[in-house]
Amino acid sequence: MRALDAVLSIAADKRFVGRYGAYAKVVCLGDVVERYEQPMAVVERLRSLPDMDCVLGNHDEALIVGIDIGGGNSKSRYVHRHFKQDGGCEFFRGMPTMISYPELNLAVAHGGINMLTPVNGSRMDRWLSSHTWQRLGRHETADQYEGYMYTAKTSFDTAKKLFRNNGQNGNFHIVVVGHNHAEMAFQEVFGVVEELTPLAGVSKQYNGEHVMFLGRLQQHKYRVRAKTVRINGACNYQFAIGATSRYRHMKNGVDSVCFAMLHDNREQFTMFDFEMT
Numbered sequence: 001m002r003a004l005d006a007v008l009s010i011a012a013d014k015r016f017v018g019r020y021g022a023y024a025k026v027v028c029l030g031d032v033v034e035r036y037e038q039p040m041a042v043v044e045r046l047r048s049l050p051d052m053d054c055v056l057g058n059h060d061e062a063l064i065v066g067i068d069i070g071g072g073n074s075k076s077r078y079v080h081r082h083f084k085q086d087g088g089c090e091f092f093r094g095m096p097t098m099i100s101y102p103e104l105n106l107a108v109a110h111g112g113i114n115m116l117t118p119v120n121g122s123r124m125d126r127w128l129s130s131h132t133w134q135r136l137g138r139h140e141t142a143d144q145y146e147g148y149m150y151t152a153k154t155s156f157d158t159a160k161k162l163f164r165n166n167g168q169n170g171n172f173h174i175v176v177v178g179h180n181h182a183e184m185a186f187q188e189v190f191g192v193v194e195e196l197t198p199l200a201g202v203s204k205q206y207n208g209e210h211v212m213f214l215g216r217l218q219q220h221k222y223r224v225r226a227k228t229v230r231i232n233g234a235c236n237y238q239f240a241i242g243a244t245s246r247y248r249h250m251k252n253g254v255d256s257v258c259f260a261m262l263h264d265n266r267e268q269f270t271m272f273d274f275e276m277t
Contacts, residue, residue, distance in 0.1 A: 001038040003257045003276060004045060010224055010274070011259075020226070020261060020270060027099070029178030029241070030057025030110035030132065032091075034069070037076050039083040043091045056095045057110040057178065058132040064089050097131035104266065105163050105173040111135055112177055114158045116148050135179055136240045138195075152186035152238045153193050159236065172236050174262065174269065180240040183258060183271055185229055188236040196229055196237075222274040229269050241271055 010016055011023055026049050033039040046052060062069045063080060083089075098109040107113050112134040127133055129148045137149035159173045185196040231237065242258025258273045 001036070001041050001045070004042060006222060006257060006274070006276065007259050008045075008049075010222060010272075016224075021263060023261065024051070024264075026052045027108055027176075028052065028054040029108060029176070030055050031059045031178065031243070032057065033083065033088070034059035034063040034080060035076060037079050039080055040086070040088050043088060047091070053099055053108075054095060055099055055108060055110050056092060056097050056132055058127075060092055060095075061127075061132055064092060100162060102163065104262075106176070106262065107159055107162060107173070108176045110177065111179040112150055112155060113162065113175055114150050114154055116150065133179075136177055136184055136238065151193070152188065152195075155238050156188045156193065156236050172231070172233055174231075174236070174266070175238040176260070176262070177238070177240050178243065181243055182240075183227075183242045183273070184238075184240040185271070186238045187229075187232070189232070189234055222276070224272055224274045227271045229271075231267050231269060237269065239269060239271065242273060 026046075028046060032042055032046065032054070036042075046054065059069065063084065068077070098107065098113050100107045109131045111130070111132050113131065114134060116129040116134055134148045134150055136155070137151065139149060140151055140154070141149040155175050156173075159175050163173050187194055187196055229237070229239075239260065241260040242256070256273050256275055258271065260269065260271045262269050
């Protein structure tokens with residue numbers, strides 16, 4: 001809950017808006033519940049946001065069907081049990097696992113947009129290959145814990161069919177996912193895929209790192225890093241933006257929280273992260 005509040009505080013900060021613009025729509029990439037101790041508060045906060053879209057995550061599905069994959073403490077399990085009993089899962093009723101925005105040639109999902117073929121026909125195997133569980137990686141593998149890894153090339157091929165274009169002549173597409181616990185970025189031009197992940201140090205379009213101290217929440221200031229990829233109209237793009245969660249990136253007692261912004265003119269995509277102690 002604190003991480004979500006911090007993201008909203010930063011995005012509303014006048015210095016942030018002055019540099020990056022105000023957001024017009026919030027898209028939540030799933031994994032809203034099944035960990036931590038304030039699921040109802042998080043759901044209510046998301047419901048309060050105007051023009052908010054949300055896709056189902058694998059942890060959301062796990063809570064709904066009663067499979068414990070969260071590794072939470074006893075209090076978290078107790079709170080989520082009562083969350084279900086109090087009708088909290090109604091928030092997820094009819095929630096899509098993927099959303100496409102044809103006017104933007106944009107597709108979003110928690111894990112991926114691909115229709116993957118499971119190794120066998122078991123219920124768990126089908127789940128691990130679904131939109132909520134599949135995971136963007138550098139190699140294709142079938143891992144019974146992590147879910148089915150797919151490459152950016154697979155995702156680009158799916159997006160071309162989804163948007164019925166060849167990704168050239170300015171008619172590019174962008175795929176954005178969550179699920180991965182670290183940022184990843186790829187581009188495709190004329191069938192060749194290149195990793196752009198800023199932390200890999202290989203991005204020709206990475207526009208440097210801009211640091212701002214933004215947002216106030218309970219008297220905290222956050223050191224926000226912004227990494228911008230300039231969009232080339234001859235390319236297609238896939239981004240995994242990391243996680244808006246205090247659990248995912250904990251290092252030496254410090255959590256890294258991630259979010260991203262696709263700018264109005266689609267000329268750039270910016271990934272943000274900041275630390276919480």
